[in-house]
Amino acid sequence: MQRVVEGRWERFAGLFVVLFLAAMVSGCRQAAAPPAASGITRDFKIRGKVLATDVAAGKITLDHEAVPGFMDAMIMPYKLADPSIMSELHPGDKIVADVLVDQIDADPAGGYKNARLTDVVVVAQSKPDYKPAVQFHVPTAGDQVPNFALLNQSGKTIHLDQFKGKVVLMTFIYTRCTLADFCPRMSRNFAEIDKALQGDPATYDKTHLLSVSFDPTYDTPAVLKSYGGAYTGNYTKEKFAHWDFAAPPVKELPEMTQFFDVGVTPDGKALTHSLSTVLIGKDGKVIAWYPTNDWVPSEMVAAVKNAAA
Known part of the structure; x- marks a missing residue:
């Protein structure tokens, strides 16, 4: 009888050791780390x-x-x-x-x-009698671009109509933007396009770049001049002959952003916004509209050269 009791204890003790070791092994394993956020x-x-x-x-x-x-x-x-x-x-x-x-x-x-x-x-609309508070226009090839007025980095008022006869590539930014794939990416792309067009003097003379800020209260001419000079790489020596940085008056901002389908919403000290880049022909009409950041400078350079030919 004593032997039977001891046998049971031996079997129980063995099982206890196995379970203890399994727990130790499991405890030593590191939990799989969740994927790190990319911030993109x-x-x-x-x-x-x-x-x-x-x-x-x-x-x-x-x-x-x-x-x-x-x-x-x-x-x-x-x-x-x-x-x-x-x-x-x-x-x-x-x-x-x-x-x-x-x-x-x-x-x-x-x-x-x-x-x-x-x-x-x-x-x-599903309801013919229903009208949203704000009507945004989706730029379409052939649309005549209104003659919006803007104040540029040099403190001069410019009008879109003054660029008729040239191909205009225009995008929307604001200088305080911190989202790498939004305004900074658009400005880097434009800098690359500007540099590429400089290598083709004939096309360079037939084209113009325009970065429009939708934050006119903060983006004064002095701020735009500093921002633009940094992206061209010429800083205080930049003449801005081929690439303007400008903003519309506060009262005219809604009309311009709505025409070019730029949504802007205050978000604390920042602005939540959409993207809008438009290629305008020599006749002042829309050639193409790019509502995302998927386009690349080399393709845009080709489109600009084709329009300017």
């Missing part, structure tokens, strides 16, 4: 039909077309970056918007998260 925000243009609105969640369900580089055509809910516009959206409305997403890691193949819609524009 991507901006894609999306078009679709509103199927439902969820005021409590601040989301709309959208039946959207394929978004190159982001996802295939599908039906899915999207969070609104500004839930206050929910009252302006109705099931059946057709919209275009910017969908902002955070890149999970440095490689886009790693996927995206935190998708949210901003700069939503209703392009077809």
Whole structure:
């Protein structure tokens, strides 16, 4: 009998040792670290039909077309970056918007998260008698560009009509922008384009670059001059003969941003905004509009040269 009791204890003790060692091994393993956030925000243009609105969640369900580089055509809910516009959206409305997403890691193949819609524009209403508070215009080839007035880096008022006879490449920025893929990227791209066109004097004389700030209160001529000189690399010696940095008067800013489909929303000390780059022909009409940051300088240089030929 004593032997049986001892045998049971021996088996129990052996099992205890096995479980203890397993726990030790498991405890020594390091938990897999979550993927580090890349800090990169991507901006894609999306078009679709509103199927439902969820005021409590601040989301709309959208039946959207394929978004190159982001996802295939599908039906899915999207969070609104500004839930206050929910009252302006109705099931059946057709919209275009910017969908902002955070890149999970440095490689886009790693996927995206935190998708949210901003700069939503209703392009077809489900209710004929309903009018959104703000009507944004989507620039289309052939549109005549209004003769907007701007104050440039030299403190001089310039008008878009004065560039007729030249091909104008225009983009929208503000100097305090800290999002690397937004204003800084547009300004670096324009600097590369400006340098490339300098190598072709004939084309250089037929073209002009224009960076328009949508922050005229802060972006005074002095601020724009310093900002522009830094991007051209000539600093205080820059003459700005081929590339102007300018801003419209505060009162005329909404009209200009709405025509070029630039959504701007104050966000604390910063501005949440969309992108808009437009190629304007010698006749003052839109040739092409680029609402994202996907274009590359070499392709734009080719487009500018083709328009100037």
